[in-house]
Amino acid sequence: MQPALTPWPLQVLLGRxxxxxxxxxxxxxxxxxxxxxxxxxxxxxxxxxxQALATSIGxxxxxxxxxxxxxxxxxxxxxxxxxxxxxxPKPRVTSRDARVYSR
Numbered sequence: 001m002q003p004a005l006t007p008w009p010l011q012v013l014l015g016r017x018x019x020x021x022x023x024x025x026x027x028x029x030x031x032x033x034x035x036x037x038x039x040x041x042x043x044x045x046x047x048x049x050x051q052a053l054a055t056s057i058g059x060x061x062x063x064x065x066x067x068x069x070x071x072x073x074x075x076x077x078x079x080x081x082x083x084x085x086x087x088x089p090k091p092r093v094t095s096r097d098a099r100v101y102s103r
Contacts (some may be wrong), residue, residue, distance in 0.1 A: 013068055027069060027083045036078030 017027050025032045046053050 008069075010068070015076065016069075017072075027076060028069045030073045030076055035076045 020026045020028070
């Protein structure tokens with residue numbers, strides 16, 4: 001069994017950010033040289049389900065992307081379409097579907 005993903009208190013996360021930035025110019029181990037810098041002349045925007053997105057690049061879905069440090073690191077690296085998974089309807093998977101996909 002895998003260990004549960006446990007969120008850290010905001011004060012602890014902010015302390016880590018401050019220490020890493022002051023000592024190594026990194027945030028959550030992402031070097032400042034890897035931070036995404038917007039080119040004002042480039043338009044990477046797209047529209048998805050009527051919503052304008054700055055870019056289509058974003059983190060893969062999963063519980064790891066819901067941890068604060070991964071959201072921040074993803075944003076710094078250029079990920080933009082961040083949405084709560086619960087804001088979208090989830091497809092209903094039945095036992096019949098499971099049998100079909102397991103073949």
